[in-house]
Amino acid sequence: MSRSGRIALAASAVATALVLAGCADTTIGLAEPDRMRSVETPTAAPGDVPASGDDTGGRSGNDTAQRTIVAAVGECLDGDNPGPVECSDEHTVEVTKEGTFGGDLGSTLEGAPPDDSTVFRTVFPQCRDAAAEYLGSTSYDASTLGAWLVWADAEDWRAGHRWYRCGVAQLDGTGRPVERTGSVRGALAEDFDRYRVCSTTRPSAELPRTVPCSEPHLAEAVGVVNAGKADKAIPSEREFNDKARSACGTKVHRFIGADRRDVAPSWRWPDKTNWRIGFTNVTCYAELNQATTGSVRDIGSSPMPN
Template sequence: MVAALVMTGCAHATIGLAELDHMRSTDGTRAGNDTAQRTIVAEVGECLDGDNPGPVECSDEHTVEVTKKGTLGSDLGSTEAGVPPGESTVFRAVFPRCRSAAAEYLGSASYDASTLGAWLVWADVKDWKAGHRWYRCGVAQLDGTGRPVARTGSIRDALAESFDRYRVCSATRPSAEVPETVPCSEPHMAEAVGVVNAGKADGPVPSEPEFDDKARTACGTKVHEFVGADRRDVAPSWRWPDETTWRIGFTNIMCYAETNQATTGSVRDIGTSPLPN
């Protein structure tokens, strides 16, 4: 199951979790005439594929790389015996930690401006009934719909080494509609240039004027630094989160360099040169 959340006034934000009823990798150990089953879960730095939390080699095809492990605690509130808490409860309690772990693991707190995103899986119904409360945060490379794509190799520190390789572009104008993520090599109207943090998930959600006031100067500065000049054909635009996404850790404003015509190249450091074709 992929939970995709659209941020009001913000870039299409995506989060994900494995389908709860299929997240089991078991290892049978003989104990007398009974077979005891235990769930094997990937550790930090290991990889997993699809909705199975068991580790696979990161050099092989996989979808998620684990960044943090933990246990779901009593802070989730009371639930019916043997029944896992709802998705929204788990995400509000844990996903802000996953986002922090993703920033550290990827090497950039601005990873929302990239195709890399935080991911979360946790104990399925059978594990929960058996008393297991594990969760794993991870990072994944996402397609335009927010689903993880299969890849090989680790993405630890990937954004510190080459952010442009993963930078998000939009086929639509963020100033007018929800961004449509496309590869920056394809025709696009905007290029993500960074983020501006607007607060904390457990703090008050800014009003629209407060978001705008914070974004106007900060995104304008980021676009100027990204382009290398102030231009009439490249303008700053931004998107911000709604309350639902804010509460699970999406507290960034996304800043874009928006062009007045579609381009297949980057406006990074073009200065006063013509827009790339």
């Protein structure tokens, strides 16, 4: 019994252009307005393993109180059910941090839990930090792996339970978790390319549409640039561009191994809502003049892959 969600970055509304010598003619930065997904969880089936402790979910049925185990760090979840499953089996989320709502937020005893936006502002920056540590890279916004958040639903809340779990999930092109097997602990430190975002769309024009880099694509994510802290004011469009222009250009050059006129840096930044919940990175892309199959990493001055 839980609620889950992830902030999925949506399409862009603004753009700016400039010229970089030695690269393609334009580089473009785009802001991304908020789109929050939150999913109601079906109730767990009868027969869940009884458990005790501060961070377990609770419910009642047939006049008999039951409690469900909530997964711990390193354990996995399937869908939105908080009960653990073996990570070697199919699952959607791997837990990176355990927590309990406290203070004014946790003392809300009547009715449903706080609204989604309040929960995300309070907890999600911690989930993003936990994801970076767990995955082994602060640049995971350039990968298909993303932070996730699950917390007690209204019935649990009325029963006095205040648990939440941060996790990581492998995301499809719409920002939804996909079924996978095996752990991703340290995965990006070991093999970032395996999870790198490649896009069939140009990030300078619209939201990246993720595909495996072995399929035809027009852009590859090459890294991120941190633009500040969530508890500080969000930078202006000009400040985002000033910060990203040189940094993303450098990252693309290092990724390619040369300056090419058929590859240009582009970048995307968070809007105000996403900024407040911890999305403080600008994501940099190598944007291609033509669709390519296979990564352009370290291609240098060689011909583009077909």
